[in-house]
Amino acid sequence: MSELAAPRPGPRLTLPRIAGYAERPESEEGKLDRLGRKLIGLGVARTAGLRRHGLSAILTETAQHEAALRPLTDAELRAAAEALRAPLRLAIAQGLPDAKMLGPAFALLREAAERTLGMRHYDVQLLGAFAMLRGAVAEMRTGEGKTLCATLASCTMALAGVPVHVITVNDYLALRDRDLMRPLYDFLGLSTGVVQAGQQEPERAAIYRADIVFGANKEIAFDYLRDRMVLRRNPGNLRRKVERLSAEGPGAVLRMRGLHFALIDEADSVLIDEARTPLVISGSTDVARNQDPGFLRRALRAARQLDEGKDYRIHPNEHRIEITPKGAERLEIMGEYGSGPFRVGVIRDHAVVQALSALHLFHRDNDYVVRDGKVQIVDENTGRIQEDRSWSEGLHQMIELKEDVELTEPRATLSRISYQRVFRRYQRLAGMTGTASDAAWELYSVYGLGVIRIPPHKGDRRRFARDRIFASEAAKCRAIAARTAELHDTGTPVLIGTRSVGASERISAELALAGIAHQLLNAVQDADEAAVVALAGQRGAVTVATNMAGRGTDIKLAPGVAELGGLHVLLTVRHDSRRVDRQLEGRCGRQGDPGRVERMLSLEDELLGSKGARWNRRAARLLRPLGPGVAALAFRARQRRVERMHGRMRHDLLAADRGLGSLLALSGEAE
Template identity: 45%
Template sequence: MDGPGRQPTSVLLRPEQALPPAMRWFERPHHQLKGWVGRWRWRKGRPLDDYLQGIVDLDEIALAYSDQQLHTAVAELRRQLLCKGFDRDSLCWAFALIREAAGRSLGMRHFDSQLRGGLAMFLGRVAEMATGEGKTLTATLPVSAAALGGIPVHVITVNDYLAARDAEEMTPLYEYLGLSVGCIQQGMSRDERRDIYAKDIVYCTNKELVFDYLKDHLVLKGAAATMHRHAERLKGNVEMDQQLMLRGLHFAIVDEADSVFMDEARTPLIISGETHHNEGQEQVYQQAVTLAQQLQRDTHFEQQDLRRHIQLTEKGESAVDTASANLGAYWVGRIRRYEIVRQALTALIFFERDRHYLVRDGKVQIIDAHTGRVMPDRTWERGLHQLIETKEGCELTAPRETLAKISYQNFFRRYHWLAGMTGTAREVVGEFWQIYSLAVVDIPTHNALRREHYPDTLCATDADKQARIAESVAREVALGRSVLVGSSTVSSSEIIAEALAEKGVNCRLLNAKQDAEEAEMIAAAGQPGQVTIATSMAGRGTDIKLHTDVHAAGGLHVILTELQEASRIDRQLAGRGARFGDPGSVELIVSMDDEWLQRAWYRSLLMAVSEYSWGQRLALLLMRRGQARLQTQHSRLRQQLLKVDARQGDILAFTAGSI
């Protein structure tokens, strides 16, 4: 039986999987064929039927146990797993005991669909479960089973709020089973993190985990081999032991797997350190921004929006040479002056306030594009952060240099056993297999989906869109329902809030500026007449509990105000409503002024026919085609990053600051 196995658990031994060599051209067809055959064999999780029947057969035995007998059975199972590992019978018995323990400690017993999802993950697959099917509870099955077998487990999700919520809600079950659990949160000290990573089960975010891994490798620099680390200990170097946090990469279950493995995998994660702050740097950054503001697109530079790349033309280079002739010694170097002007143009063109960053307390703070949350301790590299600070008139921070970096693709493939769960995997099934060798299993729903889809609406202008949103919100509030309005940026959420206020509709804003009030706002979002406007902070994993009156009135109504960069993200936001068999509805309201059509050459033609129904359908079709093209381009970027990693030979050794 395939499944996770025990490895040594030590900060010095640190077991992890060696990265597989890059596939040669003649190996790729075989790998693809293996993936197709596996998907056909695992359709609807049919190989899980035998396991499921075995669990159901054992249910009555576990149900008849007293609490004392159940604890004794768990302890005996734990001894058996530590001695012999997992087989089919022990896995079924473990799931049956965990199911019964969940019923007694949480008041929730796993449904058969959740047992299927848990089995799929334990066997190293990605379980695709519809939004609202209870993935948090489902994950406790493989997590608890592996932990009982002595395997450290990392449960990885996309933000601190979800990690803390899931850990807190599931802790009674883990404690009932005699397992220790902890949660890594932003701002924790190294000692606190070390203590938590020593527990059986650790909830954390992907970014916190990867940065802790990189920090450990900075400590290990020069002692990467196990023998070297033992030699340092024999020499009395206890500092290394005290600084290391992780005990290796054993078993990871990744919640919202498509977001972590795909959406956030287009750029590597980098740890940097401060460099010496030269006295003249502030003047140089100001000169670069001033010079860049004088350049014109197409004449002096060309821009590639997807890659956020600027290329100076010959006229642009000539203009930079002329303008910088008397600016000082920094500008003498030809390559250096072109590079800083390109970075200044990047800061001016591609990075928008309240979209990519906030200015808070006189400091530029990055907004995570995928979670909508502020990352106060993170900075952009190669002078970009300082140029944005110059643009905004903020005090400059010291420049930073790269100390270590790793891509998500290379990090997660180092786990000895990897699995995931998500509600939106079908669009990237092939990529899951191609990069991570993870098969996706579609898990049937326990409850019939009761989500009503309203007709899509296309407005001529952004002002018309705001009016239509206000009209839709007022209509649903009058019915006694709660409403969630989704937007992509802080600034757009504030514009919608202003439009609603003008119509006399009270609402609450949930974006990066109100992140401290997140839990309170989500708790109130399901009350009658409550209107919540949210960025992606209220997307993945957010569970809005409905008041009984709202349930009777039709449930939560979700309004999408623009198409996101991937259709999976749109489906995640729509999935905040109609969860757990509750009623709910969703509608899309967009306009011709949206980013998808703003720069399209055919926009004027669509404007001319937008008053006709077929014209609106055509415009919506073209917007979705643009979204599909962007998804394809993002997939190519991830493939390109993986090839770059392979060429650089990033296999557990530092090479120019890489792993």
Template identity: 40%
Template sequence: MTEHGSTSVPSVPAVSGGRLPLEMFDIWRGVHRATLRDEMRLKGLDAMWHGMTGQTARIVPRRRRLLDLAHRLADDAERMRKMSDHVLREQMQMLRERVRCGRVDPAVQNDAVLCIREAATRTLGQTPYPVQMAAGLALMQDTIIELATGEGKTLAAVFPAILAGWRGRGCHVLTTNDYLAGRDAATLSPLYAYCHVSVGVIRHELPPHERRAAYRADVTYGTNKEMAADCLRDRLAMGRQRHVASALLDRFAMGRGARLDRVVMRGLDTAIVDEADSILIDEAVTPLIISGQGRNADRTETYRIAQELVSAFAPGVHYTRDERHREVRLTPAGRALLAENTAPIGGVFAGRRRAEELALQAITARELFLEGTQYVVQDGKIVIVDEFTGRLMPDRTWREGLHQSIEAKEGLEIQAAQETYSRLSFQRFFLRYRHLAGMTGTAAESWREFWRTYGIPTVVLPTHRPCRRQDDPDRYFATAAEKWDAIDEEIMRVHATGRPILVGTRSVEASEQLSRRLLARGVTPQVLNAVRHAEEASIVARAGEHGRITVATNMAGRGTDI
């Protein structure tokens, strides 16, 4: 992918004192991110200095400076309120032209924040609070911000998104699912239009020409999986050329080269990541793979035979399992039994190593991948459930024969194994961006990972008003039956008061099980999970009504405002 140069947005001016520590930190952060992009790792004194820099980033009073500046700007907002729509739009057009030409100083940045704040008031009926303005200012400095749930991270992101859109190199706002991407883009489109910024949305079902049009917009909303997949597909389309400029030169000078008509993205300049802890940390090393029909795949019947071979294997006797790492290992007794049973079969099972691989895959599919948790069966096919978002991924498959082993376990038609064409971890994908920032409600616990992995600091911002939520201590039970009984009793107790209830579960099966238990007690809950995703908008919209009971998996835990 091509990576364009960019003009850095100046740091927020200090309220008091010099800026030397902050500038030194920003310089070292740039060096560190460059080493990460080049697949280098710091060692020795460099690693020690890097760790000290990360610690300094937490000491430098960024939070105080950001909040002080945000409050000063909010106090200065009266002059913007007095402007007519015509004058305000002209002011933003002038700022847009200055930003496009690379002239971004603190005065331009501050005026832009004030204009965007007033535009939000006029188009959305929502006036960003000083805390949201401080969050926007922090995001402009390539920072991870922690802002509590319900404090308006979606609106805070428009400040850096619009400024990046004015630069003309594209800004990607990434969230966890298509629903949130479409919702946020639609909700904020009047504000973007008012600010002379075009907006696009990347959805799973979009064809290439519509994806290309969406990426040409100044601001593009989408999920990390869709955008990383587009990046991978573009790399395949460009062949050995990794930059559009090189591919164009090859095409016009040599009369051959990459299929640029198949490239949809225009580069990776700015990314603003919602739910950054989930996307940037939890999924950092998760590989995104583009695959196709394998040339040397095992015959589909092989996976069915493997399931039959391990049907007599007993846990603890023939194999051990590690549920945490999702691994199984054969014991000596298991290897002996496998060798005995495969001797008359021959074929691919004649090789001891391959026979053990197939057996382990079959046991893994049987013991560690469960219907309703890791996958569901729809229309006779295995559909993966994303463990981070709780949503279905109909076009994704597990690799190295695991998908086929699960199909054999479920007695379904076995699809041919896939061959990997290209792969990219989300960590490597996000390091390709020149500007990277993120938002989450839980950043403080992961500040070391954000700094070590991406070279970006973390700022924790306060709530607009004091939080009145009461956090009760966790309760533990000896058995699952006791736990479910206690959940039933608590739901019925709260429901009797008329208060709405939201119950979170870890899997599709758990949500359906709880629904059945509540129905048996004479109450009808609303269930939101990967299987019932089509009803998401209506269920979420009414979840706060009097007496409502909503049972949901983690698909309702990201970006949901009830």
């Protein structure tokens, strides 16, 4: 099998192997196959419209069964759900279910949701769920109610006996979504479980035996990687091995029951944004023990002696350090005067690159925080601390050395996989997000997922102000405080979106200076997140948040706030991806609410900060006198460039998946 072997996407028409450890086999795939899929992707991604897929048939089919269900008692409705199991199992086993097969299930779920949650699925939510059960990503605008929509797809699959994974971007959302919808699952007799960081055996394996398992992408992908390691280590026939290792009870060695069906919320974030970082399981081995602190310290000292530009180059957007031939020569000379592993070229150079990365690519209060004497990673996509994760291949220790905190034990890579490969191994995959179309081509060409745009339940009432651009970060912060004060005086609630812990703290300090009471939500100040979010739509509320409030956060407007124009979202940067901006914009104007979006940028913003952005920075400066709208084009152009660059990195990562370790790999404990 070649290094690039990859499974073919597209519907699978065989019965899911519930008894075994389900996953799609990797298949040989030639260059022509891949090229073909990419070309098809171009067409599918663009034309995936509602009519083309005949989705609206689900509405008439569902409506036909609804009237008969309404008079049933709860017990009778439950019995009807039981009776649906067998036909659903058959329908799902035959491949992609059609509207006729799903109509009765959707009608029943709609009725059960109204009784248990007080919410009746809107027609557009039926369309979204149907699209997902047809193996697509449903693009539904932010605030349309994807959480409720997902219950149709997850319950249908679970009733059919297929183990379901509902995957989202963080632990908080996984737990919240399960808890919000739990009355419906309980009513139907479907068991649910939520995997969360920090859970150990035997709890973890027990959770995976639930009908519907909720979890963040990292948790689920790491558990899969662990299971793969266990399976690899145990010789013998796969089937018998799986039976032995997944024995019920505390002795279960395998955590999961395989990869049957994944419903991915925030699909673009999980499948695209996160896919730049490979997952690594690490453990202490002899190789790791060889990396003693003395050697790491020596490498860090060497890195500090090198000159940027001459000996090494920094590529911040690609998160990469390149040693120049001159730098390599200098390191070789240093090696000659060194001792132990520092004399060995490959080991020394690798460690120096990690040291340079620690010094120049990873910044405190941006990529990580130092808390309780420990370096803790802040996830760049979700803004959250990843407690039990560390960077691999000595990078974490280099950052610890840089920050002068106690060194943790270096660990060696035991197993490694990219997100792309984990998700491509699901027998069935579906997703939903508010921002898929920008990523439609990649979703199809990598995962075989078409994007279907679902119309909104109500129109968009958000108003967008023109971008404003300031010469410096300080001027921008002052202007943000002044604008917030203005809005605050009218009682309008304001959500200020920032990019990092550091930026959120700077704005918070500026607001404090202006005497504006506010709430701060970031990786360091994350206590009682639900309470902060609940208050964010109150009259006069001011909330400063990082990306923690970027996706999935449902801010409900207090009475009277809609009359003031709804929530005002103040964006303080453009992110690396337009989709991240759109998610933040989507915190207002939910379910047809009014809302306002305003962006305040500065020429010192991180997006324009790197060397590669010289031209964009210059253009923005020159164009500023012509009006902020024109100068904003330079920001957007840079954003497009970074988006393309990240796309290339994901492509390379997938291609090199089984190759050597990457310095950016995230590692989890091996047990």
